Amino acid sequence: MFKYIVKRILISIIILLGVSIIVYFLVRLMPADYVDIKFASQMLNNPAVAERIQEFKELYGIGDNSFLGILKGYFSWLGNMFRGEMGDSFIYNRPVEDVIGQNMWISFTIAIVATILQFLISIPLGITSATHQYSARDYVTTVLTMIGIGLPSYFFAAIAIKLFSQSLGWFPNSGLLTPTATYPDTFAGFMQKLGDISWHLVLPIFVSVILSIGGLMRYTRTNTLEVLNADYIRTARAKGLSEKTVIYKHAFRNTLIPLATLLAGILPSLFGGMLITEKVFAIDGIGNLAYQALRQGDIPFIMGYNMFLAVLSVLGTLFSDIMYSIVDPRVKLS
C-alpha cells in the first residue's frame, strides 16, 4: 500500500510537469499580455510610455516571446515552484498563493453547501427511480434531472436572475454584500453581515445544485439497478425480509461503493470554484478571479490556478482509488 502510494505520487509529479509545460506555453502565446492591456490607454496619449513598454515587459519577465525566451520563462517559473513560491500576481501585486488562499473560501462555501444538497437530493431520487424502474416516477425524475445536465450554467443563471431577482425581487443578483448596507462592529452586526452574505449565496448555490444533481442521480440509478439484480438481494428477499430492509439495508450500502470513485471529481470542484457561475453572479471566488486573470494575461495567477486544479484532480484520483480499495476489499491496489 505504502509503496503503491509513493509510486503514484512520483508518477503524479511527472504528470504535473507535463501539465505545467503545456499550460505555460499556451499562456505565453496568448495575444494580449498584461503590460499591453495595462498601458493601452496611456500609450495612446503618451508616446514616452510606448517607448518604454518593452522595458516594462522585461520587468514582468514576459519580454522575449521567442521559443527560447518562453523556455527560459518556464524554467524560472519552475525554479520558483520548487522553492515553494508561485510568484506575484500581476493584477493583485501579491503572492499567488495568498490570493488563492484568501478567495478560495467563498468558492469552497458555495461548493460544500451545493455538494451536500446535491447528495441529499440525488441519491434518494436515484434510488426511488431505480426501484420504480419504467414507472411514471422514473421517467419524470430522469427527464427532469437530464434537463439539469443539458442546461448551460450561464443560461440557467440568467433565468434564475430574471425570475427570482428581477421579477420577484426575492434575492440579490450579484456580489456578496448589499452595497449600501453598513454593519456595526458588534456581534449583531457580524451576524447581520453573515446573513447578508448567505442571502447573496442562495441563487448561486441553487443554480449549481440544479445543474449537478442530474449526473449523480443517474449514477445512483445505474448502480442501484445493478445491485438490485445481484444474488444477495434475491437471497435477502427469499429470506422474507421486508422490501424496506432489502432496499435500505442491503441494496443501499452496496450502491455506495461505486460512489467512492466520485471523490476524484468532487475534490477539484470543491476547491476550484466555478468559473462561469461566479462570473455571472459577480462573486469574487477563485473561479471568477481566474477568469479575470485569463482576460488580463496575469500569467503567475493563471499558472497557479491551473496547477492548483491539476494537483487537486491528481489527488482526487489517488484518494478515490484508495477509498475504493477500502470500501471494497475485493479491489487490490497494484
Added chain:
Amino acid sequence: MEEKENLVPEEQPIEPVDAVETPEAEIADNAPLSESEAEVAAQEAEEVTYKEMSPLRLVMRRFFRSKLSIVGIVMIVALFLFSFLGPPIAGAFTNIPWIADAKAEGHSLEAHVDRSHPITPIEDTTEIKDDEGNTIIVVEVVSHEGDLNNLADPSGDHWLGTDDQGMDVFVRLMYGGRISLLIGFIVVILETLIGIVIGGVSGYFGGWVDNVLMRIVDIFNCIPTLPILLIGTAVIDSWGLEPDEQIYVLMIIITLFGWSGTARLVRGQILGLREQEYITATEVMGLSTPRRIFRHLIPNVMPQLIVSMTLGLGSVILYESTLSYLGLGVQLPMAAWGSMIALADKTEILNYHMNVWLPAGFLIVIAVLGFNFIGDGLRDAMDPKAKK
C-alpha cells in the same frame, strides 16, 4: 473443393427456415430433394419457433422499445431539419421585406441587419388638475425614428424579433444550430479517431508503450478543460482569422483537450479483449498487428464507443456554447447559441427582450437532452446483460 460440395446437401435443409416468406418458386426449387431430406426440412421448419435476427436488428428493436430514445431521435432530427433546411426555406419567403432586402444586397440571412426605419410612437400622459377641480389629461405623442430595427418584438416579419444589432433572432437560431451540430459531430469524430489509435496501440502492446501513452493521456486528463480552452481560443483569436476559418481551429482546440477520455475507454476495453481466445487465433493465423488491432479488436469496442460518442456530443455542444458565450468561440457576425445568450448580460435585454436569449438556451437544452436520450437508449440496447 470436393469436400465442400459434399457438405451442401447437409446444409440445404436449413434453407426453408430462411425461405418462410419466399414465394412458391423457392419451394419448387426444393421439390427435387429426396423424400427423407424433405421430411428433415419440414421438421426443422416446424421446430423453428423463433425468428432469427441479426445483432443490429436486435439492438434496433431494443432501442426503439424505449420511449425516451424515440423522443431523443425526434428532437435531434427536428433540430437538424430546423438548422439545415430552415435557412433555404426562410430564403423562399421573399414577401418578407427584410429577407427581400438581404437577397437584393446579396447578404447571408444570418448576418443581415434590418435597416428599416421603424417609427415608434412614445406616449407621455400627464394629468393636471385645475383650480376648478377639472382633470385635464395631456397626451404627448412623440414619434421616434430609429436607424435600425433592433430589439424588435416578435412579429410577422421577425418571428422571434431582432437582436441588439437588428439581426433576425429566428434565422440566427438556425445558423447557430448548424454551427453547434457541425462542431459537435466533427469534434466527436476526431476525438474518437485519436482515442482509437492511442488507446488501441496502448492497450494492445502494453508494457512501456502503454506506460508512456497513458502518462500522456493522464496529462491531458489533468489539464482543467474550461481554463485551457479559454487560453487556447484566446490564442487563436490573435491569429486574425476570418470567423469561418476560426471555427475549424476551434474544433481542433476542443478535440486536442478532449480525446483523453476516449483513449482511456478504448485501452481499458482492449486490455480485456486481448486475452480472449479469438485474438490468440488471429495470432496463430499470422495476421498483421494493425489488422489484428483495427479489424478484430476495435470493432468489438464499437458499441461502447458509439455510446460514449453520442453522450460526448452533448458535452461538446455545451463547451462550444460556453466559449461562444464568453466571446471566445464563434465570432460575430456568425451566429452561435452561446453568444445569443450572452446578450442577456445586459439588464435591459435580460428583462424586456426575453425573445432574444431564451430560445437559444432552450435549443441547447434540446440538443444536449436529445443526444443524452439517444446515448442512454443505445447503451441499454447494446448491453448484452440487458433483459430482452
